[in-house]
Each structure stands twice: as C-alpha cells, then as structure tokens.
Amino acid sequence: MGAGPWALHTHVAAPATTIAWRTELAQALAESKRSGKPVLVDFNVV
Numbered sequence: 001m002g003a004g005p006w007a008l009h010t011h012v013a014a015p016a017t018t019i020a021w022r023t024e025l026a027q028a029l030a031e032s033k034r035s036g037k038p039v040l041v042d043f044n045v046v
Contacts, residue, residue, distance in 0.1 A: 022028035025041070032039045 022031070028039050031037075
C-alpha cells in the first residue's frame with residue numbers, strides 16, 4: 001500500500017482514523033447537525 005501524498009510531502013504518515021458507520025439515518029443526520037460534519041449516504045444494496 002502506498003504512503004499517500006501527505007507522507008510523500010512530510011515524510012510522516014497521516015494518522016489512522018476509524019469511521020464509525022451509522023445504520024440509522026435519522027441518528028446520523030442528528031449527529032451531523034451537532035458536529036457540523038457532512039453525511040455520506042451509501043444506497044448500495046446487496
């Protein structure tokens with residue numbers, strides 16, 4: 001796996017983050033409103 005553009009510029013790997021996926025849209029929208037962060041909705045159905 002590549003180091004990514006951040007590491008190529010700074011020679012330091014970007015910190016790892018974990019995305020806590022939500023399954024309830026209403027709760028995700030409420031959290032988004034509180035935090036000011038956007039919501040990514042995936043409509044992929046298997």
